[in-house]
Ligand code: KG4
């Protein structure tokens with residue numbers, strides 16, 4: 001079964017053709033990051049307008065790259081929630097138009113479920129059940145993936161998402177948006193123990209995260225130094241911050257795995273590209289004899305191949321939408 005998948009939840013307009021949930025026939029991404037960088041973050045109004053301009057060309061290219069016409073596609077999958085509402089609406093309405101004109105089924109895909117599905121592409125042998133840490137610009141969740149379309153959230157962030165904390169702290173360190181990527185690079189040359197930073201926990205909720213205090217601590221350090229006319233060593237600051245975020249993520253994720261008896265772990269989302277997070281979890285899992293899965297780096301961030309993968313499993317579980325499908329800015333997994 002070949003699915004044409006569309007993704008427009010944030011600042012990437014993406015289309016892909018995926019066969020049977022695992023084989024990527026084409027994947028095209030038009031990124032708006034250069035433009036949003038001018039403003040230090042995603043400007044929702046601009047994102048929606050750029051999706052409108054890009055979506056036809058990106059979709060056509062995905063079909064061309066796969067060597068297929070719309071008539072040879074079996075279903076249209078689209079990210080419908082959660083995300084920037086104006087951005088999501090572009091993808092959803094375009095997908096509805098394609099479904100209406102071609103008579104193909106329309107499959108709604110949840111953005112976090114699709115991030116998890118990036119692992120099915122990278123690791124064709126991976127099947128639920130497993131435990132997944134989803135860390136992106138908007139979410140930090142620990143999810144029990146009981147089956148492809150049966151998920152249970154064990155923990156989540158109470159404030160900032162891990163990616164959001166990376167981006168805001170990086171901005172205070174003078175790095176361009178999206179700062180998480182840049183901070184990961186700069187941290188490689190720094191001393192992770194140079195600065196003692198808080199490792200916030202949430203009372204009575206051992207799987208939940210809280211990153212805003214950690215982010216504020218680092219921003220205060222920078223501002224206090226500036227007031228004294230000092231400049232802090234950015235590499236050391238980046239390394240210390242990255243370590244603190246990764247410590248919190250790893251600690252709660254490993255605890256959740258132990259408490260639930262999960263021996264198969266996966267990570268997903270933009271922050272799952274983080275070098276330290278990947279190596280630390282790989283090590284933790286190897287030490288315990290657990291299996292560990294992570295998406296290929298180019299599948300960690302937003303893309304449509306992961307939507308095509310999850311779309312396949314949604315379709316075979318009977319999740320098909322009518323032409324009244326709407327986009328939702330917020331929605332549980
Ligand atoms: O999944 P994603 O592309 O979009 C959302 O659904 O939010 O995640 C984007 C986030 C940004 O906050 C970005 O800074 C972060 O992922 N990110 C990273 C790295 N690569 C991307 N954070 C830390 N280290 C990285 N290597």
Ligand code: ZN
Pocket residue numbers: 111115136137269270301302
């Ligand atoms: Zn995402």
